[in-house]
Amino acid sequence: MTAAPDYSEKIPNNVELRDDRRLQRALESWQPNFLNWWESMGPTLPTQDVYLRTAINVGREGWAHFGHVPMKDYRWGIFLAERNQQRQIAFGQHKGDPAWQKVPGEYRADLQRLIVIQGDTEPASVEQQRNLGATAPSLYDLRNLFQVNVEEGRHLWAMVYLLHAYFGREGREEAEELLHRNSGSEESPRILGAFNEETPDWLSFYMFTYFTDRDGKYQLGTLKESAFDPLSRTCEFMLKEEAHHMMVGTTGIDRVVERTAQLMVEHETDDAGPYGAIGLDVIQKYLNFHYSVSLDLFGGETSTNVANYYTAGIKGRWLEERRKDDHLLTDDAFMVDALIDGQIGQTEVAALVGLNTDLRREYISDCESGVTRWNRILDRAGLPQRLKLPHVAFNRKVGAFASVEVSPDGELLTEREWADQNGRWLPTDVDKTHVRSLMQPVHERGKIAAWIAPPRNGINGQPFDYDYVHLA
Numbered sequence: 001m002t003a004a005p006d007y008s009e010k011i012p013n014n015v016e017l018r019d020d021r022r023l024q025r026a027l028e029s030w031q032p033n034f035l036n037w038w039e040s041m042g043p044t045l046p047t048q049d050v051y052l053r054t055a056i057n058v059g060r061e062g063w064a065h066f067g068h069v070p071m072k073d074y075r076w077g078i079f080l081a082e083r084n085q086q087r088q089i090a091f092g093q094h095k096g097d098p099a100w101q102k103v104p105g106e107y108r109a110d111l112q113r114l115i116v117i118q119g120d121t122e123p124a125s126v127e128q129q130r131n132l133g134a135t136a137p138s139l140y141d142l143r144n145l146f147q148v149n150v151e152e153g154r155h156l157w158a159m160v161y162l163l164h165a166y167f168g169r170e171g172r173e174e175a176e177e178l179l180h181r182n183s184g185s186e187e188s189p190r191i192l193g194a195f196n197e198e199t200p201d202w203l204s205f206y207m208f209t210y211f212t213d214r215d216g217k218y219q220l221g222t223l224k225e226s227a228f229d230p231l232s233r234t235c236e237f238m239l240k241e242e243a244h245h246m247m248v249g250t251t252g253i254d255r256v257v258e259r260t261a262q263l264m265v266e267h268e269t270d271d272a273g274p275y276g277a278i279g280l281d282v283i284q285k286y287l288n289f290h291y292s293v294s295l296d297l298f299g300g301e302t303s304t305n306v307a308n309y310y311t312a313g314i315k316g317r318w319l320e321e322r323r324k325d326d327h328l329l330t331d332d333a334f335m336v337d338a339l340i341d342g343q344i345g346q347t348e349v350a351a352l353v354g355l356n357t358d359l360r361r362e363y364i365s366d367c368e369s370g371v372t373r374w375n376r377i378l379d380r381a382g383l384p385q386r387l388k389l390p391h392v393a394f395n396r397k398v399g400a401f402a403s404v405e406v407s408p409d410g411e412l413l414t415e416r417e418w419a420d421q422n423g424r425w426l427p428t429d430v431d432k433t434h435v436r437s438l439m440q441p442v443h444e445r446g447k448i449a450a451w452i453a454p455p456r457n458g459i460n461g462q463p464f465d466y467d468y469v470h471l472a
């Protein structure tokens, strides 16, 4: 059984922190640095309080506790999913052994690296989104932004807990570094490219939470399979919170598409831009951008590092235990995307080295479901236009297609053709300026900006016109 959370302590947790004075002191000395980071790099819009969900337990009931809280008093805590005493390693050369409760020396450096990379993305997104409050389309959306922000802050806590608890001095140093790197910084940027991009407007925010948070879901899913049980349990609980971030993205894009479709029908036009909405072509360009930079987060098509992680048992596949194979993959082959004699094609590799591609494909088919849903909205409005995911080789900076330019339909282009045409496929300065011009704040209860439809449901059964946020 997992211990009941202790709310009398400075750091709410279900890891019996009070029994480990050293660890408790280490985390308590990191806490003020975290709060300084939150003050200087977190949300910039001043608020009195926000209707937030706070994790106070991990059990079936009560892990989502709702109430108005001043954001700086949000109780960032450490919660791991309950331990399964019988849990066995599901894959790799240690398959069938009991899951590890400590870090094996030979995998220490690799595990630490994976935790640092995951940990780095969490505060990065808070930094990317820090100015969005000033242009929120409604109090409901503002509340959702802040909910995502505090939970990404808690995910940072989750990774810092692992670093402090299991990786000694090096772990503590890495925990400090997680607060020193900053999104978009010249001197010390965040580790992964997509986390150094701006999130300057709300369409970008919804695209980010749909496409980039979804990459997070898949990464967490592979770490949830890890033989290192504390990492597995940490990720399992984080995934519960991630589901809300996905919902914000999915329904956010739903509502943008819905409003655009309404105005297209009302004004019998293909371009809703002049009528105060975001044109469908601009929505498609934003989708193209966020999808392609998120595909890059999965790394190269082949990777011997990832093969080694798998064999070692430290990072599995998406839904590892549901796969019907030997979970060793030593004799299997796999087709991966490749550039062959300058042409887009596929090549066969050992299954183990193709695991990045396997994960990226799981992600791609999940992304398809969003597109299907947005197209249903267009269909219901009686419109013939459709959104679509661009080709996997489009606008890639990482992997087999980094060296070529490819259209959204998968046609190879010369550099000249790309330079002439990419403004049809990626947001231009004109598009971005138009989107930004629509981003006028609506901070009045029950009101909504003209470029987006209201949500179908409020949060936790509350109506749309609930007082989700009290501004300062």
Ligand SMILES: [Fe+2]
Residues within 6 Å of the ligand: 122, 151, 152, 155, 216, 238, 242
């Ligand atoms: Fe997260």
Ligand SMILES: [Fe+2]
Residues within 6 Å of the ligand: 152, 213, 216, 242, 245
């Ligand atoms: Fe997230």
